[in-house]
Amino acid sequence: MREVVLDTETTGFDPQSGDRIVEIGAVELMGHMATGKTYHQYINPERAMPEEAFQVHGLGDEFLRDKPKFAEVGQAFLDFIGDAKLIIHNAAFDIKFLNAELKWMGLPQIPWEQAIDTLEMARKRFPGSPASLDALCRRFNIDNGARTLHGALLDSEILAEVYLELIGGRQPDFGLSTRSGSTSGADGDDWTPRPRATPLKPRITEKEAAAHAEFVAKLGDDALWLKG
Template identity: 75%
Template sequence: MREIVLDTETTGFEPATGDRIVEIGAVELLNHMPTGRTYHQYINPQRAMPQDAFEVHGLGDDFLRDKPVFAAVAQAFVDFAGDARLIIHNAAFDMKFLNAELGWAGLPLLAMDRAVDTVAMARRRFPGAPASLDALCRRFGIDNSARTLHGALLDAQILADVYLELIGGRQPDFGLSSDGAQQTDTAVAWRPSPVPVRCRRA
């Protein structure tokens, strides 16, 4: 079974009022094991980056100015996602933005039933407990020390670890399959790796 763990960063909260995606990060899982394949793209939102969004993402107008617009990279994202199930933290938010951008690019929309919401999973498993990505990292002992800013690829990599914990599935660190056979080196060695630091505006 192929799954894509993904995250987006945006200029705000509502595409209907002009907010756009500025970054997509995605990690491929095969039978609940990371394959090492990722997708990562910065995107020019074609609008000024609000100060509050800049403070969260560290992505400023100067950095994004020479990046491609979504329409130019939309097909590459669609091809990477394929028909896989989409694992997303607060799925309604990311799916709303992805489908808005795909619609503007003239491409078919993503079916909502493809998305698995890890926030909903966490709330079912731990009723009343915080369900943020940081809170789940603390609960499961997942190292998120590199998460000083919200970055889509790093968040997707961390979410992949969180998702594996939530489903109680095979853990990459253990190096064993369900029948005791050792996994491939790619699966065993995988760890969320820091994304290169972006230059911030003064």
Template identity: 80%
Template structure:
């Protein structure tokens, strides 16, 4: 399953009032694992960068002046996303800006059904608790120390970690999934665990072992711990 975790940075809050995208960052996940493939572009917003936006993003007019306009990167962005689900924090905001720019180009709109909104997931999972990206990083113990300014690619990488925690954490299948047997002449190349030559010592103390034995003794002869 392919998913795209993405973030945009903008000059403000409303594209209809003249605000524009100044950065897009996206990372690819396959089976909830980052593949290393990314999409990242700084974009010339064709307008001045407001002071408050500069303070948030650290992107000034001089830096953005020679960057491509959205029309030059819009198709490449659509090609990267394809029909994969898009994981976005506060998806309504980013989708509003992206579809505004894509509409200006006459390109297809991104349907809402293609988005997975991690903000909505967090609010449902932790009602009444702060749900910002920084707050979720603190909750899950994710290091976001490099996030001194908002940056689309860095935020996408952090959001990917947050997303995996929100859906239960990235867990290995411990070899329990069904795998096809090798055909004649073929051999398995996958790693399989081997028994330990020396069993690990018990981590229970004598006091804990005695307390457990006393507890089991009170359960009678039907206790599962007494069955072999």
């Protein structure tokens, strides 16, 4: 199963008021494992960056001036995400902006049902508790020390780890390649567990072993436990 963990950074809160996307970051998962494939693009918003947005993202007009416009990268972005489920924190915000940009280009919209909202997942799992990305990192003991400013790719990498905790726990050797240098196969099948350094002690008692042997003896010579 292919999933894409996605984040955007914008100049503000409303595309209908002239706000635009300035950065997209995405991380590919296959079978809940990172493949090492990512999408990352800074975008020229074709407008001045408001001071409050600069304070959040650290992306200024001079830096963004020579970056491509969304119209130049929109199709490549759609090609990357394909029909994969999109894992997004506060999905309504990102999908609203992406669909506005895609609509202005005359490209297909992203269906709302394609997105999985981790903010909604967190609120259902931990009702009444803080559900920001930083709060979830603290809850799950995920290192987000590099997150001094909002950055789309870094936030996507962190969100991928949060998402795996929300669905039941991180997979062994998850390690996103862009952060740890490790990679895994596209389907995650190349991971194999290592043998324990010290074998676990038997948990069955002598009394339980004797009772089991007595039970098996009553089953006759065709008992499964007596074969092999």
